[in-house]
Amino acid sequence: MIQLEDVTKVYRMGKVEVRALYGVDLTIDDGELVAIMGPSGSGKTTLMNILGCLDIPTSGRYLLDGTDVSRLSDNRLAKIRSRKIGFVFQSFNLVPRTSAVRNVELPLVYAGVRARRNAARLALEQVGLGDRQKHMPNELSGGQQQRVAIARALINDPALLLADEPTGNLDTASSGEILTLLGGLNDAGRTVVIITHEEEVALLAKRVVRMRDGRIVSDQVQRNRMEVTA
């Protein structure tokens, strides 16, 4: 379970203070599929960074699976990311010149797991890329790269899958595939948070959180959610 309590974030750029989040409260239960929406500058990226333990809030508390991670050191945050969070980025962010299977393995490497090759193969098979294991990122299409990224995000069995504009760089067909995949993962019980500004993407979510100027302006459960089927 994810719980943000009165989280604020202030960036200091030289002498100017930029306030990115004003007291955000947000609770996401296990197994939810939440879309966080908002125009650029609304603070959704900052929110994602904090949810993903890439950054810590200036004030407020962040409980991830019962642990307060809002005051942790760099190193502890890295360990939390390694164990509890899987990232899917807009630009795929695979490590270049490194094969698909090795990319998928990487989180296990940093987590200190020894037996990984099979887990990585399995994860690639789950996203339908069992036959692309040895391919380098630049030998894969955008949709395929994003699927590798999803396999990588899942390999550590994270508490939270965070997808930041996962379809932003993809054509319609690939977008559909990726969203189907994410929806399926949620159906299987995985907590998924998608950050997006595309309404079509949000349609998939069971719950949509809208942000503006660093505040949550609406938080709705969607009844007429678009059904995602393979």
Added chain:
Amino acid sequence: MNLREALRIALRGLRANRLRSVLTMLGIIIGVSSVILLVAIGNGVQSSVNEKIQPLANLITIVPSVGNVPGGAAPKDLIDADVAALQDLGLSHHITAVIPATTGKALTETDAFRFRATVVGSTDRWLEVNNQDMAAGSFFDEAQFRSTARVVVLGPSVASYLFGTDPVAALSHTVRINRQTFRVIGVLQSVGEPGDSVAVMPLNTARRYIFGGGDKVNQIIVQATEAAAVPTAEDEVIRTLSERHRIKDSANRDFEVQSLRSRLDTFNQILRILTLFTAAVAAISLFVGAIGVLNIMLVSVTERTREIGIRKAIGATRRAILEQFLIESLVLAGLGGLVGILVGIGLSVLGAAVAPAFGPTFATFAPVVTIPSVVISFGISLAIGLIAGGYPANRAARLRPIEALRFQ
């Protein structure tokens, strides 16, 4: 993350930029191999010179001073009695032999050829004391020495000039020296000039037939038990001769004592400094190589900022990133050092193989690669990797993931 994994990641990083990695390594390779080669050459020169001189390093040569000391007594010659007095000293533990010698240039002829040789009159121990060997025949023995036999042992230059290159051809022939006839009983092995242009005969033979009588000698050679005993032996020689020549003030000495050992020491000292100096010059190229490593690692970190961000996002700790880049630069510099050592050793071996082609002077010359120079230069390479890689690696490790991910 364990070390093997870190090593694998680092190696993949280096392989990704193979040409760049090799070029960076080249800087270290050139630096290390030139340090090793130059030190090896210095050692080679030293050992080949020492090898030639070491057997003679225990010799002390006494010659009369040239000219009068102003206001002093007339200089006394070195005479047989001086030699005898020093031979008595031979009972001391520091001296094994004392031999007299008279030398002078004289025309040495056969019917067909003539050669200006250095005639040496000495005892039957001359060969042994000077650490020389016979190429053919034998040296004169004690009986021949005592009986003032008219025999001569020729240096190889004299023999080959007069009788042809085969030393055996000279044996049993006669030569005329100063219009006196001598039988050639042996030819010396070559030691290089001017030692090869000698004609050696018993002391009294030389006096009677060539230099004229008297009991003067113009050289006394004292052989100390070992090079280390030379200073003590020198003191004993000086004391004895000063007493015999009634010299109280060392400034008034009418003889000079020379030893190769002190010259060898000086030579070795100069050579060591020269070797160190050339090694230091070579080390400059190593330093340039180190800057190359630093530069490439900085570029590599900047270039891979985004990759670092990704790695951090998926759980890499600071330490994991630090290790990755540090190992990269350690491998770069360490591998460069290793290859440099191999190249340095290879060039040294090659140098030893081709040196004789540059003439007889280099015949015994071989660069000597020493363990310390190998160990130290490998240590320096690793240190370069650590230092030149440390700063960029630290920079990479400190990158904040959100900023690194935003980097294009």
